[in-house]
Amino acid sequence: MNITENKKMTEVNPEINNQIVAFISAHTGVNEIDQHENIFESGLVNSLFAIELMTYIERKFNIKVTIQDLSLDTFSTVSKINGFVTSKMTSNV
Amino acid sequence: MLKEVKTIGVIGAGNIGLGVVCDLLFHGFDVVLVDNNDSALKKAAQEIFQTLRFAPIIDKRLNAISDENEIAARLNITSDLEEVKDCDFIIENITEKRELKKTLYSQLDEICREEVCFAANTSCISITEIGGWTNRPGQVIGIHFMNPSYLKLTVEVIKGDYTSENTIEVTRTMLEDMNKELVIVNDLPGFVSNRISHLFMNEAAFVVQDQLAKPSDVDKIFKECFGHKMGPLETADLIGLDTVMYSLEVLYESFQDPKYRCCPLLKKMVAGGKLGKKVKKGFYEYN
Numbered sequence: 069m070n071i072t073e074n075k076k077m078t079e080v081n082p083e084i085n086n087q088i089v090a091f092i093s094a095h096t097g098v099n100e101i102d103q104h105e106n107i108f109e110s111g112l113v114n115s116l117f118a119i120e121l122m123t124y125i126e127r128k129f130n131i132k133v134t135i136q137d138l139s140l141d142t143f144s145t146v147s148k149i150n151g152f153v154t155s156k157m158t159s160n161v
Numbered sequence: 162m163l164k165e166v167k168t169i170g171v172i173g174a175g176n177i178g179l180g181v182v183c184d185l186l187f188h189g190f191d192v193v194l195v196d197n198n199d200s201a202l203k204k205a206a207q208e209i210f211q212t213l214r215f216a217p218i219i220d221k222r223l224n225a226i227s228d229e230n231e232i233a234a235r236l237n238i239t240s241d242l243e244e245v246k247d248c249d250f251i252i253e254n255i256t257e258k259r260e261l262k263k264t265l266y267s268q269l270d271e272i273c274r275e276e277v278c279f280a281a282n283t284s285c286i287s288i289t290e291i292g293g294w295t296n297r298p299g300q301v302i303g304i305h306f307m308n309p310s311y312l313k314l315t316v317e318v319i320k321g322d323y324t325s326e327n328t329i330e331v332t333r334t335m336l337e338d339m340n341k342e343l344v345i346v347n348d349l350p351g352f353v354s355n356r357i358s359h360l361f362m363n364e365a366a367f368v369v370q371d372q373l374a375k376p377s378d379v380d381k382i383f384k385e386c387f388g389h390k391m392g393p394l395e396t397a398d399l400i401g402l403d404t405v406m407y408s409l410e411v412l413y414e415s416f417q418d419p420k421y422r423c424c425p426l427l428k429k430m431v432a433g434g435k436l437g438k439k440v441k442k443g444f445y446e447y448n
Binding site: 094095097111114115116118119122123133134135138139140143 | 211212214215216217218219225227309312377384390391445446447
């Protein structure tokens with residue numbers, strides 16, 4: 069993704085959403101995931117999945133997850149993950 | 162007599178070994194990680210780094226380690242077994258094959274200082290038997306770290322027939338420094354946890370083979386009815402179906418009891434390369 073594309077980011081980026089949902093779906097076999105479903109509390113994934121998820125979003129979106137970002141809540145719904153990725157990408161511009 | 166354990170040699174960079182390495186690093190130990198498989202070592206470095214950075218999101222008691230220089234100073238990843246020569250304690254996690262383990266312990270016996278203890282993080286082989294492969298049976302003990310080790314606060318410790326009180330104390334001190342509680346048990350193949358858990362996993366495979374239920378439903382019953390965190394088939398996928406099969410073979414061979422016979426479906430899956438999560442295909446498929 070280039071800088072011009074980064075600037076077009078809005079709070080909910082459907083492309084990012086699709087990629088996050090695809091990653092979670094591939095892991096769980098569940099295709100329809102509610103944007104606001106807490107994926108940990110609902111039992112869709114266990115907390116260990118958070119490590120795989122953070123590794124994935126760092127590589128996929130070329131962002132850095134820092135120690136300050138380490139809150140399970142930040143990665144608990146597709147919507148929140150999208151917001152986190154978008155804000156990181158925007159601050160990278 | 163060993164005074165202090167500071168540097169630990171971990172042999173085997175599989176799932177369980179990597180969890181143990183991270184756990185040791187989180188708790189201030191230095192580690193030499195050895196594996197003879199180069200691709201496993203390459204994968205290990207990456208996985209360890211990500212776990213050291215990210216695991217505190219799951220358990221707040223862990224302090225993230227994100228400084229690559231610190232990790233490089235405290236962790237030596239190598240394919241050369243000789244590099245454990247200065248280690249104060251050894252934790253072995255290699256494939257559950259008697260011949261491989263026998264060769265390894267004989268090499269470790271030559272390489273390591275005479276006061277160093279060996280802990281077999283073995284799946285099922287008797288600790289007394291392993292002790293007999295060395296010239297230091299009193300310094301051989303079993304530690305069954307649960308997976309992933311850095312999230313588990315209790316370990317099963319196995320006392321072989323010749324394991325000395327000093328070895329138990331050295332092990333206890335090290336594990337307490339890792340904030341672990343010990344459950345010490347006597348020695349018979351499979352000990353307590355694996356002797357029982359492998360029957361669960363094997364019978365769950367029989368249930369799928371008999372088309373009684375699909376894997377997700379078998380696991381769902383264990384999770385939602387029994388309150389287990391993971392079902393037996395998810396657990397088997399995580400451990401590795403080949404490891405589960407090898408462990409069942411050791412149990413079967415050791416007890417000569419048909420209740421440990423490996424389910425033909427499990428054998429077929431292993432023969433077909435469906436080894437579980439590590440190859441992204443087992444009872445489930447993974448991304």
